[in-house]
Amino acid sequence: MQKPRLRCSKNFRPDCDHHMNPMSFLPHHDGSSFFDFLTQHHPELRPGLQDISMQRAALPVDLVRPGTIPVPHGTTVLALKYRDGAIIAGDRRATEGFQIADRRIEKVFRIDEYSAMAIAGAAGPCIEMAKLFQTELEHYEKLEGVQLSCEGKANKLGQMVKANLPMVFQGLVVMPLYVGYDLKRQEGRIFKYDITGGRYEESDHHSIGSGGKDARNTMREHYRLGLDEENAIRVALLALYNAADEDVGTGGPDLVRGIYPTAKIVSGAGITDVPETRVRALYETMIAERRRS
């Protein structure tokens, strides 16, 4: 007997028995990835442009000319290792051309108990990627009953950056910096990415964004192996200060409004925010030392 077939209203697959399935009140999917689940069943919710092939003729990015691949503008975010893990920090400024779009945007995100990421690039897609990555890791943990390994999390993020490649050609870059505490190795680990999703582990410290180079210079001078927590935070904040000094896209400490860069500590004890009072105190000392009397 022929089974009656209904056309699925969602993705117009004639063989879809979506409506005949008693489980249709609950989403069905094979596999433990939330990202794959969205891609297959709710493509409209997945980050990125789906009909990119239609617009290929009107690409704003000319890939033939060298130096036209878009890179993140604005922002300095950084990560550095210390004795018990790693510190991840970022400035608070978002820009639209030569205008300041937001003075207190958050660029450092807690992802799960043992990882955090910082982002540089187009704000909207960046925040969306952070949110999706949070859901992705939590989803896996709940379905499988165990957390992904640190390496596994870093690779998954690489795949998400790779999926964003069509958006890069539209000028919307998302560039994450990922820090995780590896419970097996008992150390903090830092991963950087390129626009194709390439994943590279950094041994000591790294910084991305328009002020990234300035922050890297500062960290290169002041970084020592096995820094304690206090000094590691000081180096991170100093690097952000120097980056803000050199780069218009990076915001320094705003003493008038009381806006300070944010930092998180990633260690075996989990993720802890560095309280604003502590950041403020460190900056006040730093500024007092530099002030000309």
Added chain:
Amino acid sequence: MPLPYYVSPEQMMQDKAEYAKKGIAKGRSIIALEYVDGIVLAADNPSSSLHKVSEVYDRIAFAGAGKYSEFEHLRKAGIRHADLTGYMYSREDVSARTLSNAYSQSLGTAFSTDVKPLEVEILVVQVGVNGQANEIFRISFDGSIADEKSFAVIGGRSEAVQQYLREHATPQPPTLKDGLRRCLSALEQVATQKIPSENLEVAVLDRHRQGRKFRRLTSADISHLFA
């Protein structure tokens, strides 16, 4: 094609229900009990890796009795449902009531259309925060849904366990220690022998935890609690 024998709908439903009930009664029981800081879920489960109790979302937990493959499928679908809602809207928009309705619809449709009904009974519980009440929903193999107060029991000889809990109920919710003791005694009522703490699967939804309220208690935690 020969005509199939006529079977009255009443007979068919009764047969299916009997079949499902038999399957569910074969297993062991799971209890959800309100305690002073939230809800404790306790299951008599000799396996330490095949869980019967699981986290669904920030304030929501799931427990399944009956056929493992079937309630595991429902558990995963529920987590997808919750994560999708939370991603699409916001974390606070994920509720046990919506999830229970989806489970009820699925089980109800499966019961009336599929040849073999699902041999499962599930619990969806949500801890109340900021003065809200806890919610405990029990959903049966045929999709019928019950809103339980203070405790609920599924699987195995649930009637006997329920009876014990009803007799030993207190007007005020117990502490975690007392509540867990009560669950253990209730489960031991129907078990043939004493249940060692490593055969007890326990998880709590603790309203005082930050973010995700779900926490599993290891057998060391349980021994420590009973010491």
